[in-house]
Amino acid sequence: MKLDIPAGDFAGYIFDLDGTLVDTMPLHYRAWDAAMRQVGLQCPLDEELFYSLGGVPTLRVAELIAAHYQLTIDAHAVFDHKEALFSELQKDAQLIEPVVAFARRIALTHPVSIASGGPRAIVRATLELTGLATLFERNRVVTADDVVHGKPAPDMFLLAAQRMGVSPEKCLVFEDAEPGMRAAEAAGMKWVRVPSRASKPARP
Template sequence: MRLDIPAGIFGGYIFDCDGTLVDTMPLHYRAWSAALQRHGLRGELDEELFYSLGGVPTRRVAELMGQHYGLVLDPERVFHEKEEIFLSMQGELRVIQPVVDFARAVAKRAPVAVASGGPKPIVRRTLEVTGLAELFPILVTPEDVVHGKPAPDMFLLAAAKMGVAPAACLVFEDADPGFRAAEAAGMPWVRVASRGLAR
């Protein structure tokens, strides 16, 4: 994987977690599909729909998927069941090495943070399982803000926690809601092409 890093030195670096630092998206897809099947989904979850919601807060994803398929479900219950299924798969997690290598290199001279649409306990556990927790002392999730991605709130809070002006931050993301959030925050961004990773 080649990362197209813009020229210049940035004051801080913000990384999404799922599909950016860690190759979790195939596991999240399987977990969502299994959870929704328990609530009336016939067949597999549409993969395009799943990837189009990358970065959106998990509870909102449950609502949107239920609406899309016309399922009568409790988003809170589906959210919890999906996260339980995902946690059972965490032994399969692998880091996205080029992104992690870059993060380790820049962390020697600038603050780094994670801003993820996942629930804080799940994201923290993902970072711990993959040995990344110590690298990222700053973690922002939807629980910390009023609006999740594609709103800029999470990135702006991460910048504030790093003590860096938003325009001096570089964001690493793999999904459209994250790109839009970065742009709304006035931050340049780098696309991580996670869908093509070898399984």
């Protein structure tokens, strides 16, 4: 994997978690597929639909998937079931080494933070299980629980910048999915696309 790092005098670095630092997206897919089948989905969950929602807050993903398949659901119940299923799979998550190596290197000289669309408990568990928790100060881990509007709104990235004490235009974002890239642009930040199953060619 080659990361295309743009030129710039960046003072802070913000990383998405799932699909960017940790290869959890296939595990999330399995959990969503099982959870949606429990509430009436009669076919395999469409992978293109799932990956197009990368970075979107989990509760909103439940609502969007249900709307796509015209299912009537209790979004909060599906949210809880999906996260319980994912928790059982988390131990199988693997690091995306090129991105993690960059994060470890840059953290020696610059502030780094997480901006993830997952709920706080799941994000913290992923960081702990993968050994990444020590890399990111606790108050620099921004999750869907910390903002009103998740990606593609810029709120997560703006809060991460604030917590690092860095102006938004001095931040560089690492993302694997279109909603996160749109959120970075809305925050006035440059971004690096992490190639993954979730990624499609996006605007520079």
